[in-house]
Amino acid sequence: MASSNSLPLFSNRKSKFExxxxxxxxxxxxxxxxxxxxxxxxxxxxxxxxxVYGIIELVNFAHGDLFMLGCFLAFTLLAWLxxxxxxxxxxxxxxxxxxxxxxxxCGSLNVxxxxxxxxxxxxxxxxxxxxxxxxxxxxxxxVGLFWGGAADLNFPDLISQNLSNHNLLGNSPIQFTPKxxxxxxxTVPIMIVLTLFVQFTKLGKAMRATAQNPVAAQLMGINVDRxxxxxxxIGGGLAGAxxxxxxxxxxxxxxxxxxxxxxxxxxxxVLGGIGKIPGAVLGGLVIGLVRALGSGYIxxxxxxxxxxxxxxxxxxxxxxGLLGAQTRxxx
Amino acid sequence: xxxxxxxxxxxxxxxxxxxxxxxLLPDYAQQVSKRxxxxxxxxxxxxxxxxxxxxxxxxIPGLDNWLFSRTNTSMGSQLTLIxxxxxxxxxxxxxxxxxxxxxxxxxxxFGIGAYITGILTVPSYPFQFGFWIAxxxxxxxxxxxxxxxxxxxxxLRGDYLALVTLGFGEVVRFSIRNLEEITAGTRxxxxxxxxxxxxxxxxxxxxxxxxxxxxxxxxxxxxLWLMRNLERSRLGxxxxxVREDELAATCMGINAARxxxxxxxxxxxxxxxAGGLYATKLTSTAGPDAFDFNRSMIMLCCIxxxxxxxxxxxxLGVLILIGFDxxxxxxxxxxxxxxxxxxxxxxxxxxxxxxxxIFGMTLILIMRYRPMxxxxxxxxxxx
Numbered sequence: 277m278a279s280s281n282s283l284p285l286f287s288n289r290k291s292k293f294e295x296x297x298x299x300x301x302x303x304x305x306x307x308x309x310x311x312x313x314x315x316x317x318x319x320x321x322x323x324x325x326x327x328v329y330g331i332i333e334l335v336n337f338a339h340g341d342l343f344m345l346g347c348f349l350a351f352t353l354l355a356w357l358x359x360x361x362x363x364x365x366x367x368x369x370x371x372x373x374x375x376x377x378x379x380x381x382c383g384s385l386n387v388x389x390x391x392x393x394x395x396x397x398x399x400x401x402x403x404x405x406x407x408x409x410x411x412x413x414x415x416x417x418x419v420g421l422f423w424g425g426a427a428d429l430n431f432p433d434l435i436s437q438n439l440s441n442h443n444l445l446g447n448s449p450i451q452f453t454p455k456x457x458x459x460x461x462x463t464v465p466i467m468i469v470l471t472l473f474v475q476f477t478k479l480g481k482a483m484r485a486t487a488q489n490p491v492a493a494q495l496m497g498i499n500v501d502r503x504x505x506x507x508x509x510i511g512g513g514l515a516g517a518x519x520x521x522x523x524x525x526x527x528x529x530x531x532x533x534x535x536x537x538x539x540x541x542x543x544x545x546v547l548g549g550i551g552k553i554p555g556a557v558l559g560g561l562v563i564g565l566v567r568a569l570g571s572g573y574i575x576x577x578x579x580x581x582x583x584x585x586x587x588x589x590x591x592x593x594x595x596x597g598l599l600g601a602q603t604r605x606x607x
Numbered sequence: 608x609x610x611x612x613x614x615x616x617x618x619x620x621x622x623x624x625x626x627x628x629x630x631l632l633p634d635y636a637q638q639v640s641k642r643x644x645x646x647x648x649x650x651x652x653x654x655x656x657x658x659x660x661x662x663x664x665x666x667i668p669g670l671d672n673w674l675f676s677r678t679n680t681s682m683g684s685q686l687t688l689i690x691x692x693x694x695x696x697x698x699x700x701x702x703x704x705x706x707x708x709x710x711x712x713x714x715x716x717f718g719i720g721a722y723i724t725g726i727l728t729v730p731s732y733p734f735q736f737g738f739w740i741a742x743x744x745x746x747x748x749x750x751x752x753x754x755x756x757x758x759x760x761x762x763l764r765g766d767y768l769a770l771v772t773l774g775f776g777e778v779v780r781f782s783i784r785n786l787e788e789i790t791a792g793t794r795x796x797x798x799x800x801x802x803x804x805x806x807x808x809x810x811x812x813x814x815x816x817x818x819x820x821x822x823x824x825x826x827x828x829x830x831l832w833l834m835r836n837l838e839r840s841r842l843g844x845x846x847x848x849v850r851e852d853e854l855a856a857t858c859m860g861i862n863a864a865r866x867x868x869x870x871x872x873x874x875x876x877x878x879x880x881a882g883g884l885y886a887t888k889l890t891s892t893a894g895p896d897a898f899d900f901n902r903s904m905i906m907l908c909c910i911x912x913x914x915x916x917x918x919x920x921x922x923l924g925v926l927i928l929i930g931f932d933x934x935x936x937x938x939x940x941x942x943x944x945x946x947x948x949x950x951x952x953x954x955x956x957x958x959x960x961x962x963x964x965i966f967g968m969t970l971i972l973i974m975r976y977r978p979m980x981x982x983x984x985x986x987x988x989x990x
Contacts, residue, residue: 333766335766335769396975397974397975400978402765402766403707403765403766403769404974404978405974406709406766406769407709407907407911407974408970408971408974408975410711410907410967410970411966411967411969411970411971412967412971413967414904414963414966414967414970415963415964415967415968416967417963417967418960418961418962418963418967419964421960421963422954422955422960535900539774539777542770546770577781577784577785578781578785580777580781581777581778581781581782581785584774584777584778584781585774587771587774588760588771588775588778591760591763591767591770591771592760592763592771595763595764595767
């Protein structure tokens with residue numbers, strides 16, 4: 277087991293569990309808990325992929341790098357606000373502020389990229405915007421390189437340091453700290469609000485209409501470009517929120533993190549059925565579980581190839597995902 | 608050239624017919640579009656002059672040493688790498704350019720070629736085949752893996768296929784890193800022995816860059832010749848027909864699946880060949896990070912910049928982008944370092960830090976303003 281180079285979130289926990297049979301269930305439950313926490317983060321990122329794909333059939337390759345830039349902005353803001361070593365109240369207020377500013381930044385950036393790069397390519401062959409998105413991803417990665425440097429940055433563990441790191445489950449050997457709670461307490465409401473938004477508001481209905489048939493939507497008086505812009509804004513905002521929570525939770529950020537996390541999230545979106553919002557959530561949770569259980573039982577270094585294998589297998593054998601309906605491609 | 612000019616420009620009224628018909632026509636003599644900044648004539652000259660320059664470069668006494676003393680870069684070695692990457696780009700061009708399938712994992716086959724060559728030749732393994740046998744096995748092995756990957760995935764739609772190739776590339780990279788008993792992990796396998804040729808002693812391969820330079824140049828020229836013929840062959844025309852309109856091509860009796868599969872296999876084989884040459888050139892398999900997603904992307908940038916489906920464009924793209932990445936950026940960095948412009952050690956004044964920005968902007972701008980690339984193939988369509 278590769279415990280020496282495992283994720284920071286595993287390091288303080290593994291040693292507490294012996295390999296006795298009575299502990300096996302506890303270990304398993306602990307992995308599941310970590311997996312669900314991680315998974316809800318992946319789900320937030322995956323939502324951005326799935327919404328954009330649902331509406332313009334673009335695999336937004338730059339989404340992961342947008343997430344990375346969000347982490348860097350959170351890092352910069354954290355230094356400005358002087359949150360390291362601050363009291364509990366200021367910490368909470370500061371995190372709240374960051375959780376507002378970073379999503380706005382990511383959302384606006386995503387809209388700007390759509391305006392400048394993708395919109396002129398709307399009529400082009402399908403692969404042209406995909407190639408452009410890869411280009412945007414590279415440019416963003418370079419911005420991240422200049423922003424934070426080539427080395428990994430250590431993001432302060434604000435919640436454990438400034439608030440508390442007590443086990444919320446009392447004396448139970450399964451660890452559930454305020455940090456884990458923070459992830460669940462922010463991601464779950466965001467997902468609920470998003471689902472309600474898409475289901476019941478006018479803009480949400482316009483989005484679903486555009487996703488179904490852009491031409492028909494336009495004929496019904498929907499401003500398709502604005503709806504697409506709004507989708508990019510929401511997707512970017514979700515990536516921004518995810519980036520803040522990720523940085524506070526994992527505590528290591530680097531300019532290359534966007535690629536891999538983006539791919540995990542994309543895998544989650546495909547797994548659930550790309551274009552489907554509940555699918556992205558389900559896929560995110562499954563990928564989180566696979567990753568945590570894989571790290572626990574197969575070994576940290578094989579989890580990434582495992583997830584990519586899942587991506588390939590799903591794309592080949594069930595490209596519509598778990599929740600997607602079978603649709604025939606129009607000739 | 609002359610033959611092209613005589614052909615009357617067909618009206619745009621029957622442009623659809625023209626597109627489909629042209630994709631099946633055997634005549635692929637280049638007709639550079641009017642928007643091209645490089646006139647056909649100058650391209651024609653460049654086509655003769657550039658290979659001549661490359662042929663003559665090592666023969667000019669002292670030139671390489673002089674350049675080395677000025678720039679601290681062995682131009683001969685870098686040109687050798689450029690030739691190798693040209694082979695890789697030509698391979699990628701078969702899939703992306705001719706057949707119109709976006710392939711984001713070419714580096715995986717490049718790496719597979721490098722590691723097959725490494726495993727078959729390094730002293731730490733019992734095989735220790737010669738260079739040529741290992742290279743042949745690497746080529747065929749990579750091609751075979753290409754078929755194995757492609758067979759189940761080719762029925763997927765374009766963007767999904769791209770992601771499968773990407774995922775495959777990552778799986779291969781992680782496997783190279785993690786299977787340390789086989790691949791020596793991040794250290795890479797070494798030392799790879801020199802190639803074997805009559806009249807050339809082993810020492811001279813190591814001392815003189817020229818042997819490998821001419822070996823790779825000869826291989827590149829042979830592959831170019833092969834590709835030029837293949838482009839016009841039944842198979843090459845079928846690739847382009849499938850790219851332009853798969854349904855119409857199928858109706859014309861082309862077995863689209865088989866045609867795509869052959870493109871995939873050929874591209875993987877060429878990438879494997881390039882990988883074998885690369886590892887032998889470096890005398891090491893270089894570790895997994897030489898075969899990561901960035902490698903695939905840089906190669907894709909090269910062929911998109913040059914012009915998809917255009918052999919000259921591919922070569923030009925490699926020359927510009929790999930030339931920038933491997934030669935120009937280090938030289939400029941050296942100049943800036945020496946001249947003291949960058950006294951404050953700002954990372955913005957280091958050219959190599961801008962490479963991803965440049966590759967990314969290349970992709971964005973080319974897709975936006977010139978989707979056919981700098982030297983477009985006739986009738987080429989954006990990916």
